Amino acid sequence: MTHRQAERDASAWLARLDAEGRIHADTRLEVLVGENREFAEWLKGSIERRVAVLRLLSAWQSADRLAALNVENPASRATPWRQSGLAAAAAILLFAIVAVALWRNVPADVPELEVFTANLETETGERETASLPEGSRIELNTASRVSVRIDAQTRRVELRDGEAYFDVASEPARAFTVDAGLAEVIVLGTRFAIDRRDERVTLTVIEGSVRVRGAGGSAVLTAGRSAEVDADGRIDLADLSQRDLDRATAWRRGRIYFEDVPLSQVAEEFNRYNRAKLFVHEDVADIHIGGNFRTDNVEGFVALLSDGLGLTVERGNNVLYVTR
Amino acid sequence: MGVSVDDWFVLEVLPLEAALERYLRRNWRSVDEIADLRQEVYARVYRAAQTRLPEHTRALVFATARNLIVDHVRRERVVSIETVMDIDALPVFTEAETDSAFTSRSELRALQSELDKMPARTRDIVILRKIYGYSQSETANQLGVSEPTVERHVGRGMRQLADALGRVLNPGRKTTTSRSRKEQGS
Incomplete structure (x- = not known):
């Protein structure tokens, strides 16, 4: 079926024409x-495309009615992240001034350093990468939230929800810490991922080393190791093979892996990424599953359950019930 | 000629989207395919209207939807048992819906609530473009993103808003059919 493609193409065309101020x-x-001759060419002879364009055009024109709403201008909100390019430039400039000032031994009458703060969040099924002014990168997995605060002495990130991958610019003088509730991670320059759930925080180090601190103590983790911090703050360390490492960060490529995992847990994992939620009857919750799936391909997974395993799948509105 | 069929489609057919979607959902098992079926119904009625604008748009749309479902069931034997319980029992009409006075307000409400559901960046971009009336380059500047990014989010926002409007129930528009026929001439 071609509907989605026709619709995507139609919306791309209309967005382009809209950008030219024609709508x-x-x-x-x-x-x-x-x-627009190109647009005319594209549209010619295809009623599918024409009706898709008419539908979207009509909706976009109706959306002019939104002007009746009293909505705050998003550009005026104090969220520097949205202007990260500018903020980055400003920050680099400031650091340059400070560096020069220190180097020349100028007395410290330099105005106080501006603080960089930002919030980033992703919706279910989204993945987003953000660059911080000092060169670190944060990649957010589905349904995740972080807030960032960087000043002259510290780089602090709070992982409030979900999962993130960090590529931290090396700055021995300014530690980079991530607060994930049950655990706090302190790094100098490295690459690692944190997954924050209700009951536990999992930390996986890909390169370099980090210190992890829970209520029950702290530990240093080197590349290829992972730590799980539980609700009591206990830290459980494990060695990971290269394959485990790849799998732990497979979400960065939009994939998830399971090896001998109970269906209930697999469902939970899919549900992180999709609006259509899987519900698993307790009779089948313990069936163990292995495989490699696209995070958004819940349909393919369900087809596997029904065709491959002979389970019954019933559909509700954005709900899939799996029973025997 | 093309123009008048377009008008007919926008004024007469699109307002039936919510009712059509409900009809398809009730009579087709796979939710994923509803959008495709809807699109096919649209293409079929548009094609039919090119020869001659129909007198009763609502009847044409639902008869087309019904025929489409029947075609699909016959063609794809696999789905025949579960897809449609009883083909012959498929109704051709659905009930007439709601109160026309509230339509435009409920459309605005649908647009607003869809706006609230959008990912932050898409929402910001739609707000700047539609409510603040910024151009694409102004929007890009204000938000510190590139113009292609703005354009991509505009496309995405457009699709979301169209789906939202498609869920708003509109009244049957029996009277407008005769009006637009007069406008067509012959």
């Missing part, structure tokens, strides 16, 4: 066709 409240499709 007004009463602009007719014929006019748009007359103004």
